[in-house]
Amino acid sequence: MLNGSPRPNGNTAKMTGVFKEAAEQAGHIVDVINVCRLNIKGCIACEYCHGKGNGQCAQKDDMQEIYDKLRETNMLVLASPIYYHGISGQLKCVIDRFYSALYPVAPNSLQKIAMFLSSGDDNMYEGAKFSYNGDFLGYLGLEDMGIFTNHDRDVFSAIRQMGRNL
Numbered sequence: 001m002l003n004g005s006p007r008p009n010g011n012t013a014k015m016t017g018v019f020k021e022a023a024e025q026a027g028h029i030v031d032v033i034n035v036c037r038l039n040i041k042g043c044i045a046c047e048y049c050h051g052k053g054n055g056q057c058a059q060k061d062d063m064q065e066i067y068d069k070l071r072e073t074n075m076l077v078l079a080s081p082i083y084y085h086g087i088s089g090q091l092k093c094v095i096d097r098f099y100s101a102l103y104p105v106a107p108n109s110l111q112k113i114a115m116f117l118s119s120g121d122d123n124m125y126e127g128a129k130f131s132y133n134g135d136f137l138g139y140l141g142l143e144d145m146g147i148f149t150n151h152d153r154d155v156f157s158a159i160r161q162m163g164r165n166l
Contacts, residue, residue, distance in 0.1 A: 002066070004080035004091025006036040011118035011150045016079045018156045019116070022163030031069060035090050038062035042093045049100030057100040066094060070101050075112035075145065075166065078132070082119035085127035095131070106140045113137070114145035114162065122151035 001020065005012035020030045039062045048058035057063065070076075078095070080087035087095075102110075113136045117125055129147060136142050145166075148159050 001032045001077040003032055003034045004088040012079050012081050015116040018159045019163045022160040026164045035094050040093050043096040043099055063097050067101050071107050074109055077114045079116040082124045085124055087128050111143055112145050113142040115147045118150040
């Protein structure tokens with residue numbers, strides 16, 4: 001789980017907590033990585049990863065922790081507040097850096113994806129949904145476990161049910 005919110009007790013954190021608890025009760029292992037607390041730089045488009053790097057990024061920062069998790073995870077959950085119709089900049093940097101690890105194909109273990117979004121306005125999710133649908137469902141072909149927003153009716157119940165039924 002990649003939490004892209006800088007607020008440790010905000011709506012996004014509450015959604016990740018509900019999922020973690022439900023999925024762990026169902027016997028799954030859930031790691032929550034708070035990307036705002038990590039030192040992760042944006043992609044510099046050097047193409048090292050697709051040349052000499054053989055899938056490894058030239059930058060050596062806290063992204064290495066996420067790369068390690070991506071190699072073994074079955075499901076990825078992206079969680080973020082909405083800033084200017086999209087996910088937080090901190091989470092966007094992480095997703096941009098997926099270029100070396102997930103393109104042209106994701107690791108065989110990675111099969112599922114879900115997204116948790118939080119916004120003060122219920123009409124601000126389209127940018128984040130566009131990326132989710134195009135990059136993760138369309139390009140990588142991951143199984144859609146759902147997009148959940150803080151404006152959804154009974155969102156915590158829905159997240160809890162999804163976590164239990166994995």
